[in-house]
Amino acid sequence: GEDVEQSLFLSVREGDSSVINCTYTDSSSTYLYWYKQEPGAGLQLLTYIFSNMDMKQDQRLTVLLNKKDKHLSLRIADTQTGDSAIYFCAEKNRGSTLGRLYFGRGTQLTVWP
Amino acid sequence: GAGVSQTPSNKVTEKGKYVELRCDPISGHTALYWYRQSLGQGPEFLIYFQGTGAADDSGLPNDRFFAVRPEGSVSTLKIQRTERGDSAVYLCASSAEVGWGSHSEQFFGPGTRLTVL
Numbered sequence: 001g002e003d004v005e006q007s008l009f010l011s012v013r014e015g016d017s018s019v020i021n022c023t024y025t026d027s028s029s030t031y032l033y034w035y036k037q038e039p040g041a042g043l044q045l046l047t048y049i050f051s052n053m054d055m056k057q058d059q060r061l062t063v064l065l066n067k068k069d070k071h072l073s074l075r076i077a078d079t080q081t082g083d084s085a086i087y088f089c090a091e092k093n094r095g096s097t098l099g100r101l102y103f104g105r106g107t108q109l110t111v112w113p
Numbered sequence: 114g115a116g117v118s119q120t121p122s123n124k125v126t127e128k129g130k131y132v133e134l135r136c137d138p139i140s141g142h143t144a145l146y147w148y149r150q151s152l153g154q155g156p157e158f159l160i161y162f163q164g165t166g167a168a169d170d171s172g173l174p175n176d177r178f179f180a181v182r183p184e185g186s187v188s189t190l191k192i193q194r195t196e197r198g199d200s201a202v203y204l205c206a207s208s209a210e211v212g213w214g215s216h217s218e219q220f221f222g223p224g225t226r227l228t229v230l
Contacts, residue, residue, distance in 0.1 A: 103155030
Protein backbone atom coordinates (compact mmCIF):
# COMPACT_ATOMS: atom_id res chain seq x y z
CA GLY A 1 0.00 0.00 0.00
CA GLU A 2 1.04 3.57 -0.53
CA ASP A 3 1.33 4.19 3.21
CA VAL A 4 4.01 1.56 3.70
CA GLU A 5 7.24 2.42 1.90
CA GLN A 6 10.26 0.26 1.18
CA SER A 7 13.30 0.60 -1.01
CA LEU A 8 12.91 -1.72 -3.99
CA PHE A 9 16.33 -3.35 -4.32
CA LEU A 10 19.23 -4.43 -2.11
CA SER A 11 22.34 -6.37 -3.10
CA VAL A 12 24.80 -7.82 -0.61
CA ARG A 13 27.69 -10.26 -0.65
CA GLU A 14 27.29 -13.65 0.99
CA GLY A 15 28.33 -13.50 4.63
CA ASP A 16 27.62 -9.79 5.01
CA SER A 17 24.67 -8.35 6.92
CA SER A 18 21.60 -7.10 5.09
CA VAL A 19 19.42 -4.29 6.38
CA ILE A 20 16.01 -3.77 4.83
CA ASN A 21 14.15 -0.61 5.79
CA CYS A 22 10.49 0.30 5.90
CA THR A 23 8.50 3.37 6.86
CA TYR A 24 4.81 3.47 7.67
CA THR A 25 2.35 6.24 8.39
CA ASP A 26 -0.30 4.86 10.73
CA SER A 27 0.51 5.54 14.37
CA SER A 28 -2.29 3.19 15.46
CA SER A 29 -0.54 0.15 14.03
CA THR A 30 -0.28 -2.52 16.68
CA TYR A 31 1.72 -5.21 14.90
CA LEU A 32 4.38 -4.89 12.22
CA TYR A 33 5.51 -7.83 10.14
CA TRP A 34 8.22 -9.02 7.81
CA TYR A 35 7.23 -11.54 5.15
CA LYS A 36 9.47 -13.36 2.67
CA GLN A 37 8.36 -14.33 -0.83
CA GLU A 38 10.40 -16.68 -3.00
CA PRO A 39 9.65 -17.22 -6.70
CA GLY A 40 6.57 -19.38 -7.18
CA ALA A 41 5.96 -19.67 -3.46
CA GLY A 42 3.49 -18.11 -1.07
CA LEU A 43 4.29 -15.48 1.51
CA GLN A 44 6.13 -16.77 4.54
CA LEU A 45 6.02 -14.92 7.84
CA LEU A 46 9.58 -14.32 9.04
CA THR A 47 8.98 -12.34 12.19
CA TYR A 48 6.76 -9.69 13.74
CA ILE A 49 7.01 -7.06 16.43
CA PHE A 50 4.42 -5.52 18.70
CA SER A 51 4.32 -1.76 18.63
CA ASN A 52 5.35 -1.33 22.28
CA MET A 53 8.68 -3.08 21.61
CA ASP A 54 11.88 -1.52 20.29
CA MET A 55 13.72 -4.62 19.21
CA LYS A 56 13.18 -8.29 18.61
CA GLN A 57 15.85 -10.87 17.82
CA ASP A 58 15.26 -14.30 16.37
CA GLN A 59 18.39 -16.23 15.38
CA ARG A 60 19.89 -14.37 12.38
CA LEU A 61 17.04 -11.85 12.26
CA THR A 62 16.87 -8.59 14.21
CA VAL A 63 13.91 -6.25 13.96
CA LEU A 64 14.25 -2.66 15.10
CA LEU A 65 11.26 -0.38 15.56
CA ASN A 66 11.47 3.39 15.94
CA LYS A 67 7.90 4.28 16.71
CA LYS A 68 8.58 8.03 16.86
CA ASP A 69 9.89 8.03 13.28
CA LYS A 70 7.56 5.19 12.17
CA HIS A 71 10.59 3.29 10.90
CA LEU A 72 11.01 -0.47 10.89
CA SER A 73 14.10 -2.39 9.84
CA LEU A 74 15.03 -6.02 9.34
CA ARG A 75 18.64 -7.03 9.74
CA ILE A 76 19.77 -10.43 8.45
CA ALA A 77 23.13 -11.48 9.83
CA ASP A 78 25.50 -13.67 7.80
CA THR A 79 23.33 -13.41 4.69
CA GLN A 80 23.23 -16.54 2.56
CA THR A 81 22.35 -17.07 -1.11
CA GLY A 82 19.19 -18.82 0.10
CA ASP A 83 18.07 -15.52 1.59
CA SER A 84 17.62 -14.09 -1.91
CA ALA A 85 13.92 -13.25 -2.14
CA ILE A 86 11.45 -10.37 -1.92
CA TYR A 87 10.87 -9.08 1.60
CA PHE A 88 7.62 -7.33 2.49
CA CYS A 89 6.96 -5.06 5.40
CA ALA A 90 3.33 -5.08 6.58
CA GLU A 91 1.29 -3.42 9.29
CA LYS A 92 -1.93 -4.43 10.99
CA ASN A 93 -4.83 -2.92 12.92
CA ARG A 94 -5.05 0.41 11.30
CA GLY A 95 -8.06 2.30 12.55
CA SER A 96 -11.04 0.12 13.31
CA THR A 97 -10.45 -2.59 10.74
CA LEU A 98 -9.74 -6.02 12.14
CA GLY A 99 -7.37 -8.47 10.60
CA ARG A 100 -6.31 -6.92 7.33
CA LEU A 101 -2.65 -6.34 6.56
CA TYR A 102 -1.21 -3.38 4.65
CA PHE A 103 1.88 -4.31 2.67
CA GLY A 104 4.71 -2.34 1.16
CA ARG A 105 5.87 -2.96 -2.41
CA GLY A 106 8.63 -5.27 -1.29
CA THR A 107 12.43 -5.17 -1.35
CA GLN A 108 14.19 -7.53 -3.74
CA LEU A 109 17.24 -8.88 -1.90
CA THR A 110 19.99 -10.34 -4.09
CA VAL A 111 22.84 -12.17 -2.39
CA TRP A 112 26.06 -12.57 -4.37
CA PRO A 113 28.29 -15.58 -3.68
CA GLY B 114 -4.66 -30.26 4.70
CA ALA B 115 -1.34 -29.09 6.01
CA GLY B 116 -1.57 -25.60 4.57
CA VAL B 117 -3.75 -23.21 2.62
CA SER B 118 -4.44 -24.49 -0.87
CA GLN B 119 -5.73 -22.59 -3.88
CA THR B 120 -7.10 -23.80 -7.16
CA PRO B 121 -6.43 -23.45 -9.97
CA SER B 122 -2.79 -22.45 -9.76
CA ASN B 123 -3.09 -20.72 -13.12
CA LYS B 124 -6.13 -19.43 -14.96
CA VAL B 125 -6.14 -17.88 -18.42
CA THR B 126 -9.39 -16.34 -19.59
CA GLU B 127 -10.67 -13.92 -22.17
CA LYS B 128 -11.85 -10.41 -21.49
CA GLY B 129 -15.50 -10.40 -20.51
CA LYS B 130 -15.57 -13.95 -19.13
CA TYR B 131 -16.52 -15.05 -15.62
CA VAL B 132 -14.01 -16.79 -13.34
CA GLU B 133 -14.06 -18.47 -9.96
CA LEU B 134 -11.03 -18.91 -7.75
CA ARG B 135 -11.12 -21.32 -4.84
CA CYS B 136 -9.39 -21.27 -1.47
CA ASP B 137 -9.19 -24.10 1.06
CA PRO B 138 -8.00 -22.68 4.38
CA ILE B 139 -6.22 -24.52 7.16
CA SER B 140 -8.73 -26.68 9.00
CA GLY B 141 -10.23 -24.89 11.98
CA HIS B 142 -9.16 -21.40 10.96
CA THR B 143 -12.10 -19.05 11.36
CA ALA B 144 -10.61 -16.05 9.55
CA LEU B 145 -10.02 -16.06 5.80
CA TYR B 146 -8.55 -13.28 3.67
CA TRP B 147 -8.25 -12.55 -0.03
CA TYR B 148 -5.47 -10.34 -1.38
CA ARG B 149 -4.47 -9.40 -4.90
CA GLN B 150 -0.84 -8.96 -5.94
CA SER B 151 -0.11 -7.17 -9.18
CA LEU B 152 3.30 -7.38 -10.82
CA GLY B 153 5.91 -5.48 -8.84
CA GLN B 154 3.50 -4.63 -6.05
CA GLY B 155 2.79 -5.89 -2.57
CA PRO B 156 -0.39 -7.78 -1.76
CA GLU B 157 -3.46 -5.58 -1.65
CA PHE B 158 -6.35 -6.49 0.64
CA LEU B 159 -9.67 -7.44 -0.97
CA ILE B 160 -11.97 -9.04 1.61
CA TYR B 161 -11.91 -10.73 5.00
CA PHE B 162 -14.28 -13.36 6.38
CA GLN B 163 -14.84 -14.22 10.00
CA GLY B 164 -16.74 -17.49 9.83
CA THR B 165 -19.34 -17.32 7.07
CA GLY B 166 -19.75 -13.57 7.01
CA ALA B 167 -17.69 -10.92 5.29
CA ALA B 168 -16.33 -8.79 8.14
CA ASP B 169 -14.65 -6.32 5.79
CA ASP B 170 -15.15 -6.15 2.03
CA SER B 171 -13.88 -2.62 1.61
CA GLY B 172 -10.98 -3.75 -0.57
CA LEU B 173 -13.12 -5.16 -3.38
CA PRO B 174 -12.43 -2.80 -6.31
CA ASN B 175 -15.94 -2.79 -7.79
CA ASP B 176 -19.15 -4.78 -8.02
CA ARG B 177 -17.66 -7.23 -10.53
CA PHE B 178 -15.86 -8.84 -7.61
CA PHE B 179 -17.70 -11.00 -5.10
CA ALA B 180 -16.65 -13.65 -2.60
CA VAL B 181 -18.49 -16.24 -0.56
CA ARG B 182 -17.74 -18.63 2.26
CA PRO B 183 -21.06 -20.43 2.78
CA GLU B 184 -19.99 -23.03 5.35
CA GLY B 185 -17.23 -21.10 7.05
CA SER B 186 -14.45 -23.10 5.43
CA VAL B 187 -13.83 -23.05 1.66
CA SER B 188 -14.13 -19.67 -0.03
CA THR B 189 -14.69 -18.73 -3.66
CA LEU B 190 -13.71 -15.42 -5.21
CA LYS B 191 -15.87 -14.63 -8.21
CA ILE B 192 -15.02 -12.11 -10.90
CA GLN B 193 -17.59 -11.17 -13.53
CA ARG B 194 -16.90 -9.57 -16.90
CA THR B 195 -13.15 -9.86 -16.44
CA GLU B 196 -10.91 -7.05 -17.66
CA ARG B 197 -7.22 -7.07 -18.56
CA GLY B 198 -6.52 -5.02 -15.47
CA ASP B 199 -7.76 -7.91 -13.32
CA SER B 200 -4.63 -9.89 -14.26
CA ALA B 201 -2.73 -10.56 -11.05
CA VAL B 202 -1.92 -13.23 -8.51
CA TYR B 203 -4.82 -13.75 -6.13
CA LEU B 204 -3.67 -14.81 -2.69
CA CYS B 205 -5.71 -16.40 0.04
CA ALA B 206 -4.71 -16.53 3.70
CA SER B 207 -6.25 -17.95 6.84
CA SER B 208 -5.71 -17.45 10.53
CA ALA B 209 -7.01 -18.70 13.82
CA GLU B 210 -7.98 -15.33 15.23
CA VAL B 211 -9.33 -12.83 15.68
CA GLY B 212 -9.55 -10.24 18.36
CA TRP B 213 -8.83 -6.57 18.39
CA GLY B 214 -5.15 -5.94 18.98
CA SER B 215 -4.25 -9.60 18.91
CA HIS B 216 -1.66 -11.28 16.80
CA SER B 217 -2.47 -14.39 14.88
CA GLU B 218 -0.35 -15.40 11.94
CA GLN B 219 -1.92 -15.27 8.52
CA PHE B 220 -0.86 -18.34 6.58
CA PHE B 221 -0.81 -17.72 2.85
CA GLY B 222 -1.56 -20.07 0.01
CA PRO B 223 0.57 -20.22 -3.16
CA GLY B 224 -1.91 -18.07 -5.07
CA THR B 225 -3.81 -18.29 -8.33
CA ARG B 226 -2.23 -16.48 -11.26
CA LEU B 227 -5.05 -14.98 -13.32
CA THR B 228 -4.31 -13.78 -16.84
CA VAL B 229 -7.02 -11.97 -18.76
CA LEU B 230 -6.32 -11.81 -22.49
